[in-house]
Amino acid sequence: MSVAGTCEICLAASVSDTCMRCGQLVCAEHFDEETGLCVECLADGGGGEIPTDTEKEPFRF
Ligand SMILES: [Zn+2]
Numbered sequence: 001m002s003v004a005g006t007c008e009i010c011l012a013a014s015v016s017d018t019c020m021r022c023g024q025l026v027c028a029e030h031f032d033e034e035t036g037l038c039v040e041c042l043a044d045g046g047g048g049e050i051p052t053d054t055e056k057e058p059f060r061f
């Protein structure tokens with residue numbers, strides 16, 4: 001493990017935030033303030049919308 005204080009994505013020394021999801025330290029460029037997530041978690045589907053498994057058809061008669 002490296003010393004805390006560098007962005008874990010680009011290794012920049014100017015860390016500004018910690019991802020609320022994975023907890024890694026990231027710089028401002030790799031942190032999304034709106035969601036509180038790093039870009040990796042954003043790309044992983046943390047864009048705000050809750051993903052649904054499948055589109056279930058409504059139970060109708
Ligand atoms: Zn970075």
Ligand SMILES: [Zn+2]
Nearest residue numbers: 019022038041
């Ligand atoms: Zn993250």
